[in-house]
Amino acid sequence: MTDETKRKQELYRDARVTGKYDEIWQTVGKCVFCDLNDKYVIYEENGIVMTVALFAYIDGHFMIVPRRHVRSVKDLTPSEWETIRKFMYIAKKLIRDVHGIKGMQLVEKEGSVAQSTVTDHLHFHCVPFDAPDLSVWNYRQLKNTPLENANLYKAASSKITKLSQRFEEKYQDEG
Helix, strand or coil, rough: CCCHHHHHHHHHHHHHHHHHHHHHHHCCCCCCCCCHHHHHHEEEEEEEEEEEEECCCCCCCCCCCCECCCCCCCCCCHHHHHHHHHHHHHHHHHHHHHHHEEEEEEECCCHHCCCCCCCCEEEEEEEEEHHHHHHHCCCCCCCCCHHHHHHHHHHHHHHHHHHHHHHEEEEEEEE
């Protein structure tokens, strides 16, 4: 490994803890998932890749990413979705076998607001999970109790029924 390659790899490795991550991704100027570097791809099938996370949260963190630019799970073909489901299964087993960690968090990133990339390209983070300190959330003061939230969603039952029917009409014939 050249000195320059080693420096770059160390920058990737340490970016989350040094605060450099935000500075790096904001200057990329392209969809990083449409331009995956094959040297980081660990497995590929049916246009879906398992790739190492350059800016990992923890050792063993990798991602599942469609090669084609897909913004939402609703835009996946049935074959792509089945491959992603298969990769989710493989991910948990792989993390356990390679890193000795039995738990895994699967984090779907969909939509530009939900992700810290320059574009909204659907991807799934497969994060080894061995202790709750890895999941630090910025909790917000809740307006509703759990029962109030349940009642709000139950009151939307007609909307749920319509969405269910729309899904069936739109995606059932594709299988």
